[in-house]
Amino acid sequence: MNAAYVLVVDDEPDIRQLVKEILEDEGYQVATAGNAAAAREARRRRCPDLILLDIWMPDEDGVTLLKEWSENDANRCPVVMISGHGTVETAVEATRLGAIDFIEKPLSMAKLLVTVRQALADSAGKTAQSSPPGAGEPLKPVGHSHQLEELRKQVRRLAASESRVLFSGEPGSGKTCFARYLHALSERRRGPLIEFAGEKAAVELFGYEDTPGRLEAASNGTLVLDEVADLEPEAQIRLVSALEKQEFQRIDGSRSQPLTTRIIALTRLNLAAVVRAGHFREDLYYHLNVVPVHIPPLREHIEDIPDLLNFYVNHLVEQQSLPYRRFNVAAQNRLRNYTWPGNVRELRNLVQRLLILGECLEITVSEIDNALTTSAQIAEMDAATNLPNLSLDRPLREAREEFERLYLQHQLKRAAGSVARLARLTGMERTHLYRKLRALGIDPKESA
Template sequence: MNTQNSRILVVDDEPDIRRLVCEILEDEGYEVYTAENASTAQLLKQAKIPHLILLDIWMPDTDGITLLKEWVAEDASLCPVVMMSGHGSVETAVEATRLGAYDFLEKPLSLAKLLLIIERALEASNLQIENAGLKQQLVTDIEPVGKSATVARTKDHLKRLAQHDARILFTGEAGVGKEMYARYLHNNSSHRDGPFIDVAVGSISPENSAVEFFGKEDNGRVHVGLLERAHKGTLFLGEIGDMDKETQSRLLSALESSTFLRVGGSVAVQVDVRIITSTRIPLEEEIRLRRFRQDLYYLLNEVIIDIPPLRDHGEDVPGLLAFYVDYFVNQEKLSFRRFSMAAQNFLRNYSWRGNVRELKNLVQRLMILGVGEDIELAEVKSALGTVVSDFASSSSVPDFFNLPLKEARDHFEKAYLEYHFEKTGGSVAKLSTAVGMERTHLYRKLHSLNIKV
């Protein structure tokens, strides 16, 4: 993020100081908001989401130290706060920094020192965010793999679309890599320096959906939702057809007005975020069955990009196999293995019902369970013929048959749910229907078995 495009909130009860600091910072290219007391500061902090706050200690309603305590308690990712005071002491400065303030400035303000501290605070904050997201960035930088005309054409189309803010709806079978293509679009867009937030819509329970998407205000505490977390970036909503009707209505309103209210809030929040969505099911049918809003559908699919199944471009399979071997060697420190030419040729013509996700899982399984550097055709056929639970083998029983009943049941339930989870494309709503379990109980079961949603 360019620090000179940052939003700064100046909180001071002296109008001359507010005006002076505002003029100086705006001349430097910052976006500045001012508040004369703590209550106004609270409202602006919630509505504008500043990157840095200049906070006076002595104010008529609530003092700056008390306000800082409240902000630190309610927001673990609080932006840098620089305290200001004309009646400061060493003890006050120490107390402020102990509570989490970035620095302390005495009045009358040295404008040169003020600008230097602001610049350093914003740079330090950006560095902290970058370091925290390093692992995520490794995933973000991955491009769709393949040299076929199909992949090349899709990537070229997305590069051109990335220069515009049209909302994209990705369609295609489960596992084709819609999220990866969405990341590729984000990385080539003007939002590339902002966050890429992806969420599987079906993994959010209807009871918590509004709070998760739009945030919540409760007794002055703010829970930031997905839309605010994606500010200046991209929010990718995977399997949008799984969204409940109430959240559909709220999202429609937010897209039409470019603002929204947090649950329990009264101040309109405005964010700059690009919405990208995906679906594996025909939304037209969901609309006909009155499960999905037609007006929301038209807002989200300004452009539709269909990602073809892997079986339609089998020539990319060898490249994908090599890519995921390198990925698991580098990311999970697994021992290197290579697919023989016979194995690669066989897999080029395999049906890949689970598409790229199935291929990735196959590579991981062979690298964890296999022995030796070469992966031969017989080993591949054996792995493809083995269901996750290992029940396909009639000549032997699964290892967990030798465990106590409770542990064996956990092993079976985990394998059973993972198998159906993959078949339903990672949708908790579809999984609930497939296994006949109420969604609230299913969430608890997935959590207890450590199955990532």
């Protein structure tokens, strides 16, 4: 496991050298830059875990550079600003642009070390605990069933190694939760946890020229490849090369970057069958499938349903300020006998809906039946409305885009054109949702 990598950007050579020596004595890897151009080049060569950035420099000021970096969603790293004569307005502007702390000159080395340690710890914690689209999962998988106990034991053993892991299971069964749990238990928990959807382009995974990608953003941490079977062919080829050589290049880049990232792959499909069908590279399959772990569907461990209900009630009450309600015994038994086609994700959504729409403290069987009937009716209506209009005589990428367009247009109507409501209905993070709507040519205002 590599030490944290810190980039020190300051136009004063003595300060750069002093800070470098002190941080290296503490075990950090350190690079330095004396101006904005050098800082860009250093960041392009390797993504830092932390940047110490001077505000006043001869060519471009640090706030301008911070603004430039903050607009790059693909790879943000924590930045601590340094200034000999900062103002309140400058500090406020830097904080607004994403700086996490502010140190004044002359530097107190004790203060510097405390700030660096805290910044790295906070960044690692936020990355590990941050939730991507469809979040709300616990860090530690919830349940006391034999299956869950054995899975947790297996993940704890895997956390002590650097082996690549392939989690398989039905949609909503908890693959992402187990991947986060593995990262949180490993030595890499001090590094970033980056989640990447397999359907995205190779350029977003590997970066482009001066722009780092997700693989680089996860340096010294963990990259979770969600629905890895959907990786486009170019990304598959590049990933095989990276895993074999333990280095990679950005697309249209000329310099090799060391691969210091642990990769965990997730799939809802039988990936071996996808390989046999010729839709996924066999060599990549063997690189990723070093340790296969299957997550069972919820219907196979129904004894965990009471624990899950209790967890999500408390979680949603605390995180979303929803009114507290409790499931009576009959309601819990009804849910234990439900087949849960959407698995744990469906259970979470059901709890959220019941907390939002219910009025009484107790959740009863009749309310459960009404909620499940409504969910089934919506699913049937969606299928009846959308699928006949979706042509299957086209490439997979085009068919997926058309389905996403139909799905989001339908959900926008339900949300009355509100992107905030759309995010809640779809379980997508709003920034990603806006990008998806633009990519599909959907204007939310037209659905208002």
